[in-house]
Amino acid sequence: MERIPILKMGDFLLVTIQVDLYDQLAENLESDLINTISKHSSKGVLIDISAVSIIDSFMGRILGNIAVMSKILDAQTVVVGMQPAVAITLVELGLSLNGVISALNVERGMDLLRSKMHISDNEEQEYDDDNE
Amino acid sequence: MQNNVLGVLKEHESKLLTIWSQILLDSGSGDGAMEEEESKEFASLFLTALAKSDEKYENSQEFEKVQDLIVGISSSRGKRGFSPRENGQYLISFKEAASQILSELIDDPAKLYDANLKLSTILDNMMIMTFEAFMKGREDVISRQVDEISEISTPVITVWDGIVALPIIGTLDSSRTQTVMESLLQQIVDTGSSIAILDISGVPAVDSLVAQHLIKTVSATRLMGAECIISGIRPEIAQTVVHLGIDLSGITTKASLASALQTAFEMLQLAVVKKRKIVE
Numbered sequence: 346m347e348r349i350p351i352l353k354m355g356d357f358l359l360v361t362i363q364v365d366l367y368d369q370l371a372e373n374l375e376s377d378l379i380n381t382i383s384k385h386s387s388k389g390v391l392i393d394i395s396a397v398s399i400i401d402s403f404m405g406r407i408l409g410n411i412a413v414m415s416k417i418l419d420a421q422t423v424v425v426g427m428q429p430a431v432a433i434t435l436v437e438l439g440l441s442l443n444g445v446i447s448a449l450n451v452e453r454g455m456d457l458l459r460s461k462m463h464i465s466d467n468e469e470q471e472y473d474d475d476n477e
Numbered sequence: 478m479q480n481n482v483l484g485v486l487k488e489h490e491s492k493l494l495t496i497w498s499q500i501l502l503d504s505g506s507g508d509g510a511m512e513e514e515e516s517k518e519f520a521s522l523f524l525t526a527l528a529k530s531d532e533k534y535e536n537s538q539e540f541e542k543v544q545d546l547i548v549g550i551s552s553s554r555g556k557r558g559f560s561p562r563e564n565g566q567y568l569i570s571f572k573e574a575a576s577q578i579l580s581e582l583i584d585d586p587a588k589l590y591d592a593n594l595k596l597s598t599i600l601d602n603m604m605i606m607t608f609e610a611f612m613k614g615r616e617d618v619i620s621r622q623v624d625e626i627s628e629i630s631t632p633v634i635t636v637w638d639g640i641v642a643l644p645i646i647g648t649l650d651s652s653r654t655q656t657v658m659e660s661l662l663q664q665i666v667d668t669g670s671s672i673a674i675l676d677i678s679g680v681p682a683v684d685s686l687v688a689q690h691l692i693k694t695v696s697a698t699r700l701m702g703a704e705c706i707i708s709g710i711r712p713e714i715a716q717t718v719v720h721l722g723i724d725l726s727g728i729t730t731k732a733s734l735a736s737a738l739q740t741a742f743e744m745l746q747l748a749v750v751k752k753r754k755i756v757e
Contacts, residue, residue, distance in 0.1 A: 425702060429662030432700040433655075436693045447702035449669055454702070 349374045351381050356388040357458055358420075359451075363396050371407045378411060382418045389458040390415050393451055395426025405440040412444040421446065421461050425454035487528040489578050494520050496574040504566050515550050520571070522546055540599075544606055551607040555614030564611050565604060572600045631657050633664035640741045641670045642734065644709075646679030654690035658697055665703050672741045673698050676734050678709025688723040695728050704729070704744060708737035 347370060352359040358381055360374070378390065390411070397404075412422040425448045435442065448454035486493060498516060526539035547568075554564050576593050583589040630653065636642045643661050647653075661673055675694065680687070691707060698705040708731040710718075718725060731737040742749060 424700075427701050429659060429666060429697075429701065432662055432697040433658055435700055436697045441696045442700060445700075447700050449665070449671060449702040453671070 348377065351377060353381070353385055353387070356462065357455070358382065358385070358387045358390045359393070360390065361393040361396075365399060366397065366404055368403055371404055375407055375411055375414070379414050379418065382415055382420050386418075387420050388462055390420050390422045391451065391454050391458060392422065392424050393426050393454075394424060394431070395428070395450070397431060398428055400431045400434055402438050402440065405435050405438060405442065409440065409442050409444060412442070416444065421458060423448055423454045423458055425449065425451050485582060486575060486578060487524040489582075490520060490524050493524075493574050493578055496577055497571050500570040500573055501567070504570065515553075519543070519546055519550060544603065547603050548606055548610040551610045552614030552617075555611040556618060561608065561611060564607060568600055568604045568607060572596065575600075627653065627656055631660045633660055635664075635668055635670070636674070636738065637741070637745075637747075639668075639670050639745055640672045640674065640738070641665060641668060642674040642676060642738075644676040644679060644734075648682070649680060649687045649690055651686075651690070654687075654694065658690075658694045661694065662697060662701055665698065665701055671703050672744060673703050673705045674734065674737045674741060675705060675707045676709040676737070677707060677714070678711065678734070680714070683714045683717055685721050685723060688718060688721070688725070692723075692725070692728065706731055706737045706740055708732070708734045 347364075349360060349362060349364075349370065352361075358378065360378065362374075364370075366374070381387070382390065392408070392411070394400075408424060412424075415422045422444075423446045424442070427447060446457065448457050494517060497520065498513065501512070501516075522539075523543045526543050529539050551564055551567075554567070575596055579592050579596070580589060583592060630647060631643065631645075634642045634644070641661070641664050643657065643664075645657060649657070661675070664670070665673060675691070677683070677691070683691075695705040695707070706729045707725075710730055710732060729740065731740060
């Protein structure tokens, strides 16, 4: 069965969607991704949708679900490279994907994830300091 | 000759033209050389058609040519800025000139009446076409202008590396917002900007629909991974927005483009510093 590859890059997972998603594929991606996050205890997920030109409400919901699920597993989701038409469609559908952080391209998405990690590391350190 | 009463007009073409242009000149609706050319062509074609056709003056291929010509003339006159009245005057004067000649040629009142009636029918029919063509000519101009306006009304400016600004001038409606949103998002992709400033100081009024559009634009920019600042909110607009109960709390709003730019600099961790003066 066709699957979308999930690449592990250190603490992050990188998913590049190169084909038009149909519902089954999207559902598989969702479960695969969540399993991989819990397996590697990843800290961040980067989903590149720059090649996706058509999106529907189902796909929008899947993206939102992935974000919420990863959040529960303590991983931050960043969606990168959204096409203007896709963004307009999502807004018109009333899906603002509030839990999802976006970035313009993979590079910036990575920076964003790293800075988020950095902040949470600092917070932990501060917390440790307080304990001492 | 007997059957084709109007055909005789062909023999008096130059006289008719003189009378016609005189009437046009008197009514003050002429515009010189170009019109003379058109009139000559029309008169010659029309009179030829009359001369060639049968008693009923219809279903003739010659008339189709004349109609095409008059449609062309009137739409070009429309584009040249003639008023509908002047345009109508053009054919009315022709009718006047033609019946003047007819009354000189025909002595029998019954025959004259008949000829005039036929002439009127043909020319009135043409006049209707003229108006249709005239309106169409004007509509073409208007629709071209609308296209042009919508094209020039969404200029996306790169104000800094990574910052784009879009000043909106004029009323926002659904189709316009769509263009605004599309060009802004496209520009964000093209320039790889991370901050977009939407300046609405040129928007005369904001109602709930416009606010809705603005919120949508901001959401779409966020989805793309850029931040959107709305600037240029005038006091009246702030009042209306609050009175309408629109929640803009999730959106960064600034009073002026300058302060929006300042905020953008802060977001990008940039600082504008005054150059120190070199002390001599």
